Amino acid sequence: MSSSPNLNVLANYLAGEFENKExxxxxxxxxxxxxxxxxxVSLFQEDSLALFAEQANILNLEQPYRQRLLRITPMSGDGCFKVQYYMFKDPTAWRGAGRDDTLLNALTPDKLDLLPGCVLMMNTVNLAQNQYKFIAKPLPDTRCKFNYAGNTIEVSLGFEATQKEFVSYDKGIDSATGKATWGAIMGPYRYTKLQQF
Structure with missing residues (x-):
């Protein structure tokens, strides 16, 4: 029987450069x-894995966006994790850190804002010996909402990860209509790992 994955396995699966070219x-x-x-990133190391994430259009790599931090903490139960999202107080200060991780050396918790409603529960599926699929979904009856640049933003979050693929269900939500306005509107974004970090 396969053993349960730990934070090192998660880091191996989630850290890297990904593309959805196909x-x-x-x-x-x-x-x-x-x-x-x-x-x-070296934050919350006492009990968690922290990941800096951002993305960019392939035609405009010098303008990455959606800078965010994920804090992943093991929960009681085999292969269960909590994913807590944070936003940056000044996202532009960290722009480009995905390609140049030296920028992240100055990152400290006081540069982040906790997003209380932006939480996922992650479960693990054993695919084979030491091969896993991680599935992260929102908690029931929660909404990921926060204020940014004077606007209320709502996002629906979720992802799946295997050793070679990252699938993102993230999409922006119009709070008035409940309809998706950007992101995985017609189904998830499917990324292939190009490079391991």
Whole structure:
């Protein structure tokens, strides 16, 4: 029987440079060709794995966006984890850290704002000996809402990860209508890992 994965396994699966080129070429009307970076950072190391994440349109790599931090903490129960999202007080200060991780050396907790409603529960599926699929979904009856630049932002979050693929269900939500306005509107973004960090 496979043993349960630990934070080192999660870091190996989640950290890296990813691209959804194949999906964007197959369905260009619905999917933008993106590069996404996820890098481990040395915060919350006493009990958690912290990941810096951002992405950029392949046509405009010098303007990455959606800088965020994920704090992943093991929960009681085999292969269960809590994913807590944070936003940066000044996202522009960290722009480009996905490609240049030296920027992250100055990152401290006081540069972050906790997003209380932006929490996922992650479960683990054993695919084979020492091979896993991580599935992260929102808690029931929670909404990821926060204020940014004077606007209320609502986001629906979720992802799945295997050793070679990252699948993102993230999408922006119009709070008035409940309808998706950007992101995984027609289904998830499917990223292939290009490089391991």
């Amino acid at each position: 999906q964007a070429m197959t369905e260009p009307a619905w999917y933008v060709n993106l590069l996404m970076w996820q890098r481990t």
